[in-house]
Amino acid sequence: MVRMLEGTTRSADEVVALAPPNLAECTVEKVAVNAVMAGCRPEYLPVVLAALEAVCTDEFNMHGVLATTMSVGPVLVVNGPIAAEIGMNSGINALGHGNRANSTIGRAVQLVLRNVGGGAPGGIDRATLGHVGKQGFCFAEDEAGSPWDSLAGERGFGSGQNTVTAFCGEGPSLVMDQLSRSPESLTRSLAASLRSTVSPRIVMGMDAMLVLSPEHMSRFRDAGWDRTRFLAELAEHLMFDTDRIIAGADGIEEGLPVALAGHRLPKFRPGGLLVVHAGGPAGLFSAIIGGWKNGPGGSDPVTREITP
Amino acid sequence: MHDIDDLERRGVPGVFVASDTFTDAAALQADALGLDVASVFVAHPIQDRTDDEMAALADEAIDALVSALTGS
Amino acid sequence: MNTHEGTTVLDPTAEQRPATRERTARPASLSGLTVGLLDISKPRGDVFLDRVEEQLTTLGATVARYAKPTFTKPAPADLRHEIAIQCDAVIEALAD
Numbered sequence: 001m002v003r004m005l006e007g008t009t010r011s012a013d014e015v016v017a018l019a020p021p022n023l024a025e026c027t028v029e030k031v032a033v034n035a036v037m038a039g040c041r042p043e044y045l046p047v048v049l050a051a052l053e054a055v056c057t058d059e060f061n062m063h064g065v066l067a068t069t070m071s072v073g074p075v076l077v078v079n080g081p082i083a084a085e086i087g088m089n090s091g092i093n094a095l096g097h098g099n100r101a102n103s104t105i106g107r108a109v110q111l112v113l114r115n116v117g118g119g120a121p122g123g124i125d126r127a128t129l130g131h132v133g134k135q136g137f138c139f140a141e142d143e144a145g146s147p148w149d150s151l152a153g154e155r156g157f158g159s160g161q162n163t164v165t166a167f168c169g170e171g172p173s174l175v176m177d178q179l180s181r182s183p184e185s186l187t188r189s190l191a192a193s194l195r196s197t198v199s200p201r202i203v204m205g206m207d208a209m210l211v212l213s214p215e216h217m218s219r220f221r222d223a224g225w226d227r228t229r230f231l232a233e234l235a236e237h238l239m240f241d242t243d244r245i246i247a248g249a250d251g252i253e254e255g256l257p258v259a260l261a262g263h264r265l266p267k268f269r270p271g272g273l274l275v276v277h278a279g280g281p282a283g284l285f286s287a288i289i290g291g292w293k294n295g296p297g298g299s300d301p302v303t304r305e306i307t308p
Numbered sequence: 309m310h311d312i313d314d315l316e317r318r319g320v321p322g323v324f325v326a327s328d329t330f331t332d333a334a335a336l337q338a339d340a341l342g343l344d345v346a347s348v349f350v351a352h353p354i355q356d357r358t359d360d361e362m363a364a365l366a367d368e369a370i371d372a373l374v375s376a377l378t379g380s
Numbered sequence: 381m382n383t384h385e386g387t388t389v390l391d392p393t394a395e396q397r398p399a400t401r402e403r404t405a406r407p408a409s410l411s412g413l414t415v416g417l418l419d420i421s422k423p424r425g426d427v428f429l430d431r432v433e434e435q436l437t438t439l440g441a442t443v444a445r446y447a448k449p450t451f452t453k454p455a456p457a458d459l460r461h462e463i464a465i466q467c468d469a470v471i472e473a474l475a476d
Contacts, residue, residue: 001390022340024394033392064452115392123336297421297450310454311418311472316404318464320416325428325473342398354424354476362424366431373432374439377415377469379406 004032007042008049009308016049017056019117020063021124026052026116031108034115038108038136043086044101047164048108050306051076051138054166055109059300065168065292066119071129072292072299075169075209076106076138077276079152080162082306083140090142092280095172095211095287106136131171139278145214146277147221154227154275155303162306167209167274168299170198172287177216180284183223186216187230190286191237195267198290201245201255203265207272207291207301213279216286227275238267269294274301309334313341323376325369327352346376407468411440416467418455419447425474432471451475 005012005028012029019026028049035048055062055074065072078088089099097103113119121130143150143159152163175193180186190210197208212220220230242263247255272294279286292299312322323346326334331349338345350365357365374380407413415436417429426447433443444466448455463470 019394021337022394022396024396026394029390030392030394033390037392058453061452063454064450067452111392116394118340118394122332124333126330126333293452297452311448311460312470314454314460315464315470316401318460319404320464320467320470321404321406322470322472325471325475327474327476330475340398343401344403346403350428350474352476354422354474357424359427362427363431366428366435370432370435373471374410377406377471378409380408 001032001036004036004040004042004045005029007032007045010049017052019052019056019112020119021066022118024116024118026056026112030116031112034111035104035108038111039100039104040108041086041100044105044108046306046308047078047082047086047101047105047138048112050164050304051105051109051166052112054164054302054304055113057302060166060168060302061299062113062117062119065299066113066125068292069126069128070292071127071131072168072170073131073134073137074106074109075133075167075289076109077151077165077167077209078105078138078140078163078306079143079150079157079165080306081160082162088140090140090278094139094142094278094280095137102139103136106133106138108136109138110134110136133169133171137169141276142214142278146217148227148275148277151274151276152303155301157303157305163303164306165274165301165303167207167289167301168292169209169289170291172211172289175286175288176284178284180219183219183225183230184233186219187233188237190216191234193288194234194238194273195240197267197288199254201252203240203242203245203256203267204269204272205293207268207274207294209274209276209289209291211276211278211287211289213283213286214277214281215284217277231273231275234273235266239264240267309337309341309345309347312345313343316343316345321377322346323348323373325350325373327354348372348376410436410469413468414442414444414466416444416446416463416470418463418470418472419445420451420472420475421447421449422451422474422476428474429471432473
């Protein structure tokens with residue numbers, strides 16, 4: 001415990017956040033106790049502290065994330081030099097198990113919310129199904145291998161800054177495309193999968209995170225596409241004729257209100273698709289992490305700088 | 309329930325209505341708040357109900373709502 | 381924190397036990413009182429509250445309707461303040 005507290009320069013009695021749902025004062029010491037239980041090394045503690053600051057904001061709305069019956073939880077993406085310094089994995093199996101930092105940072109955050117905040121599963125946490133990432137879901141972006149600016153860069157931070165971005169998401173779902181050789185084809189293929197994120201009948205109300213693997217990214221790198229070009233081309237294939245997805249269309253009662261018939265709407269609100277580069281060098285697969293209700297009534301992604 | 313807890317602190321008697329799948333969650337939240345928040349539970353589900361079914365749920369709940377607010 | 385035979389046990393919880401409070405005093409009847417109906421803004425709750433309003437009006441109460449911006453967060457402080465000064469009792473619905 002003493003060694004864990006040496007992982008940060010912040011004093012043990014400093015209040016990091018008010019942990020929902022009970023809005024309990026969460027001190028550095030309480031975070032450290034839970035970080036020890038999660039299996040963190042002391043050098044992970046600053047990441048855990050920043051992640052808690054991110055999720056305990058009004059924008060992230062952790063209380064709502066806990067209470068919803070939807071199967072979502074915090075997905076944490078680490079950017080900056082600290083990821084390599086503490087041995088985080090952004091490569092093979094980046095979203096999976098086997099790396100201590102990836103496995104324990106998110107776990108520590110979940111333990112704090114449960115033990116300090118009082119948000120226990122089956123109690124205030126009402127998820128119908130939940131997902132395995134609610135054990136803790138944290139990974140690093142492969143910045144060195146990406147031709148694009150990082151997620152944190154996209155969100156206004158410098159490349160030397162250490163940050164953690166919290167996104168409210170489901171478990172990852174694989175997108176397979178092993179045949180596309182052109183960026184145009186791969187973009188259409190990714191869009192086809194993204195259209196059904198959370199529900200093929202829902203548009204704009206939920207964000208998503210797309211984790212592009214290195215081999216998929218190489219299609220865009222080789223063609224000279226930057227992030228802006230990619231997102232613009234993708235957006236063209238993410239438009240819906242609302243007639244096809246209103247309640248009752250195709251014999252499905254779920255859908256947009258009938259009053260919205262006759263429009264064309266995008267799958268995602270502006271800025272509602274977060275793109276991250278991670279994964280092993282081989283494999284023409286990417287992943288989609290569906291979100292929860294976005295905006296002031298739901299959860300917006302939040303990025304916080306990691307300080308010592 | 310945080311809202312009712314707050315309004316009770318301000319001296320306004322309150323009652324919270326939820327579907328009956330939230331009975332245990334409400335009890336846990338009440339414990340955490342330190343106030344036995346008056347609650348009335350109606351039959352789950354809610355989201356796919358017709359207007360008539362919603363009105364029937366309200367009719368069934370009204371006596372419990374009144375007694376939660378009047379203590380009678 | 382507990383210390384036992386040289387071993388210190390740290391508590392991972394908030395170690396908070398809220399002070400238990402009693403409900404505020406209830407009126408004998410709602411007749412002649414103003415009852416606030418606070419819609420948490422989940423779908424269908426408004427239909428439920430429409431009927432509750434009819435029933436309360438029949439019982440002689442005056443009804444004032446409110447809605448919070450989102451069911452996923454507590455109501456804003458100014459809305460709670462408004463209800464507190466305008467109403468004698470409040471019903472919040474409908475969480476599911």
